[in-house]
Structures are given as structure tokens and as C-alpha cells.
Amino acid sequence: MCWIPGQARDDKPVYCLLVPVYYLAMSQFRKDPVSGEWVILAPERGLRPHSFKNTKRVLAPKSKCPFEDLMKSGNWPPVLEYDEKGKWQIVVLPNKYPALKHEALCPQELADGPYRVTEGIGYHELLITRDHAKSFPMLPPVHALEVFRLFGERYRTIDKDHCMAYLSVFANWGPSAGASIAHPHYQLMALPVIPPVIQHSYDGSAAYFKKNKSCVHCDIIATERKKKVRIIAENSEAIAMAPFVSRDPYEVKIFPKKHSARFEGSTEAALKGVAVLLQSTLAAMKKKLGDPDYNFYIHTAPLLDQLKYDHYHWHVEVAPKISIPAGFELATGIDINAVDPDTVAKLLR
């Protein structure tokens, strides 16, 4: 489903067309060795005609931005703040419009006929960086690392709440990626349950570890370093690659090289290594893919039963909004990707 919804600039070509057809004559089902999900890699789909015209991005004015004067806009006071010269540069604060709320008691599960309902208890916080226009790749590297460091602090603090099972950290950049506010910000949501998608990955990772006595992500990194076709960049601490099983066109995963189950368990050097590659990956996407909207998010071990999940390997996934889930994806959970990850790595390198 290769089409940029409402955001291609100036009718630039659609980027799916970059895939050489002769390269993969037949499509493939690829099974994710961790999550067990299937993906259809179908390069020929990128060649089909498109009858819709794309439109330009419209940026929101700074004057109406609720993240410029935080107090005046009625935001909650920060729970964490990083200042420079007495001025805030980065804050973490509770979301004014939370999907989940923090309560003293753990959530109750209730049955209602055939249905099961659990109270929406959890944490929903925002991390906001000061500059209205500087998205993650444009931040000074010291601020990018500080963003990661503050995420780590929230992992450690929320971990003390025994009702919480998982903390999801993610970014929505641009309206087609689900951002409602243009000012750069990042979200933290702590949940009383382990989400099914995450649980499937833990299960796959545990099964692989049991069978092979090694971490599946470490083995994938070793395979990719040997093959040298899907690696985009690496430094002494981290590696960025176009996954063999890419759900979305131009998807990238960034791993710390040293095995570590938990984001908050990594050294500052490892966090810095990943932050540097996240910045360079997003900068390459902006330059090479026509400044797409994107999401990125952290996949890490849960807050509960930490020892049980030592087989897991935390990482960051980046998904530019080049494609949109259509009926087939909604109906089946299988993504059709028209762009070969080998091509992606070549382009973003």
C-alpha cells in the first residue's frame, strides 16, 4: 500500500517506484522470527497507478501552540525538567487529555455478560522539547541523549508502581502519524496489562532462547553484520538496520549492540549510541524520502517479573508514514510491503 497520504511535497514521485522489479520477481511471505507475524513483500505492487493527488503539509502556527507557554495553556506541572541557563529545555508532564489516569488502587476487572472490562488506570505523560520547530533529528545531540535519559528515569520511577505491567514510549511526528499537536513531543503510556503485540514478541524471544540458548535479536544482528546488505549504520554501541521482515516500507530498527533486556538497564554510552543512530536515521529519511511523517517507539522488557525477560533485547523501531493500513491489513493483520528492505538500506545508508 505505497502511497503518501496527504503529505507528499510538490508531487514528487511516490517512493515505492524505487524498487527494481527484476530484483524480486515473485512476492514472498516473510515470518517474523520474534513476533511470529507474517508480512507479504510484494515489490510489483509499487508499480500500480495512483489516481489520487497528494496534498501539501500545512504547519500549525506557533502563536496558537499549547506547548509554548505550558502554564498558560493549562498543562500540569512537570514531573521532570531539564533546564539550561534557568530556562526549561525538556519537560515530562502528565498529558492534559489522558487515555489513562493514575490512581492509588490497581484497576479492577469486571465481567459484563460476554464482555470483560478493566478500569483505564495507568500513566499517560508527555515529554516536550523547547523548540517549536526542532523535531528529534534536529535536536542538539546533548538534548537527544537527555530525552533518552529522561525516558529512563520514568521507566525507573513507574516501575515502582506494582500495578503497572508495561511502559510504552513513542513519538508521533506529523498529522498522518497521529500527532494532534505540531510542536515536537513524545509520549509515555504505562499500562496495567502487557499488550498482545509485545507479549507475542516476548513469547517468540523466549521460545528461541529455549531452543537455541541465545538471544534471537543478537543472532539477527550477527546474521545481518555478516550479510552486510540491510545494515544502514553502526557505531561502537548501536546498529541500525532495515529488518528482513519489514511490515512497513522504509521501516528501520535500531539496537544496542550489547545485549540488554531493558531500556533503563542500558549504560549511558549505549543510550547515546542508539540516540545518535535514531537522529541520523530520521535525518536520512527526511532527506531521501521527502520529509515523511513518522512514528518511532521503544520495545523493551516489561515492568513486572523482570528476571523472566532477560532473553529479550530492547530496541527502537522507526516507521515512516509512507504507507497506510488498508482493508487487507485491518482484516488479516498481515502487512503488504512493496519495498524490499535491501533497497531501503542502500537508500538510507
Next chain:
Amino acid sequence: MCWIPGQARDDKPVYCLLVPVYYLAMSQFRKDPVSGEWVILAPERGLRPHSFKNTKRVLAPKSKCPFEDLMKSGNWPPVLEYDEKGKWQIVVLPNKYPALKHEALCPQELADGPYRVTEGIGYHELLITRDHAKSFPMLPPVHALEVFRLFGERYRTIDKDHCMAYLSVFANWGPSAGASIAHPHYQLMALPVIPPVIQHSYDGSAAYFKKNKSCVHCDIIATERKKKVRIIAENSEAIAMAPFVSRDPYEVKIFPKKHSARFEGSTEAALKGVAVLLQSTLAAMKKKLGDPDYNFYIHTAPLLDQLKYDHYHWHVEVAPKISIPAGFELATGIDINAVDPDTVAKLLR
């Protein structure tokens, strides 16, 4: 994530605002009794400000449409055709840009280091209706039924191919729903594997049947008919409801009332009952929700081991493209829905 990407007309209000806040003070986790998926129902999220401006739909001209003169545009000859007065009204034909291809042999699974790959063998077909502008709700009812009848014929025919495990039938209407061509069309994709999302639903349905000796969907229908708050419409053969566990705002499910595992096993009366409700539901969405793009798709028993799946109950799911999956949904597989299904039923009734 309540925001209409690139398609709200004339800056009409965003429809999430319809939810009364006082109605559900706290958000809820709701667990789907069939698929086991979690959804967060968070009405307050619908009230947050939006700094992006929506844009208008741009319709493609008829003159460049590849589905007007099928032969001239290089399409494959139809495998099924419904004519009136010697002119085609509906055709089913192989997709010119297939995600999967039909081959004589069943697909092989290959191992490549930690990865597993299966050849992309299957069927990818289009059903095209004649009129360039008439989407499903605008079709003459006799054509709407004929569309369903032709789907049924393809289920029966492709079922004879023992390599195929599941046939997914779906519609993408409008660019934000993944359509690349504006001319109304529907897609059929037969797969050599049962997709994970479908498998989870079969598993949930089977577990419920084992425990309760009844069909989970039949019990949901009975519960909803008693509660009378989430039913949108019904006739003697079918029922349309806003699901208690709605992943997307304004999602609707339509069931045949008489238990039937397989779409192609239903009577013509049942197909007609469902087709009528699908037309009226889509017409109500067009009128009440500002003509959103949408997807709809059929969930039905697999092509293989049919007797094993008699507990299942086929149905149609309709998902208007009011929201977009953002970082949280991608990261966790949990959807955040800001619109209470009780409100949806009231609005679409």
C-alpha cells in the same frame, strides 16, 4: 486518535467531539471476547486540541480511469461477469498488480538463517462495478446482492485449490483507506496461511464454544438485542451493531442472524439481509460522519478443515477512516478509541 486525515470537508467539526464527557468519566480497557485483543475506550481524548488543518478530497477524473475500458487498460479477462442488456455491470478479474500470484504448485517454505520465507503464492483478484461514481451504498440493491453472490462463487471455486487456507474479501474506499484507484472496486486475496488476526479469533471462538457450548457471536447478538443500546439496524436476516469492543471510532459489525460459519454457506436471503444493512450503514456514515473514507471486510471460516470451524460465525466489519493508527497502536497493537459505541449506535440508527 480522533482526527480525519486529509479528508474532512470544509472544516466541519471533528466528530469525536460528539462524545459527552460526563458519560464516561474514566477510560476503560475492553477485552474482545473473540480475538482477545484489548482496546482503550478514552472519550476524553476526543476533546484535545488539534493544530493541523484538514484538506479536501480530490477526486480522480473518469478519463484516466483504468477501470472504464478494462481491455484497453491492459487488465486480465474476467473470471466472472454479471451482464445486463449485453453490457458488463460487475466483473471479477485477476489484479494487474498482484501482491500474490497463482501457481500450479503449493508454496514452499524456506529457512534462511533465523528467517523463514514462503513463496508469495495465492490469488489476488478485483471485483469491479460498472459505474465510476457509485460506491457500495449507491449501488442498486440487486447489484449489491450480486456483488455478494459473486464473492460467494469465488469462495466456492478457490476452496477447491487445496493450497489455499483463507480467502480475505475487503474494500478500500478513498485514498486514506488505502485505495489507489477511485473507481469503486473490491479485492479478494487468497492466502496459503491463516492470518494471525483471524487465527486468534478462531481460537477465541473455539475456546468460548468449548466452555459455554454456544457460539460467542450468537451470545453477543443475544446480549445486544436485550440491551438495545448498541444495535444500529436489523431485518429478519441480519443485524448491524456498534461493537462493545470497538477498535476504531464508528466501527460497525454486521452479522447474519442465523448461525453460519462460512460466508459461502449462507442462504441468498441471509446474504441479501447483510448486503441491505451494509448499504444502509455506509449511507448513514456518509450522511452523519461527513462522507469518510472507509474499509469493510468479511471475516469467515477458513478454506481448510471446514468442519473444525463450525463454531465460527461469519460477519462483515466496517471501519470508517476517522482515526489513524499512531505510535501507540503500532508499538502495542492496542487501539485507543475516543468514541463510545453507545453514542455511535445512537448516531447511525
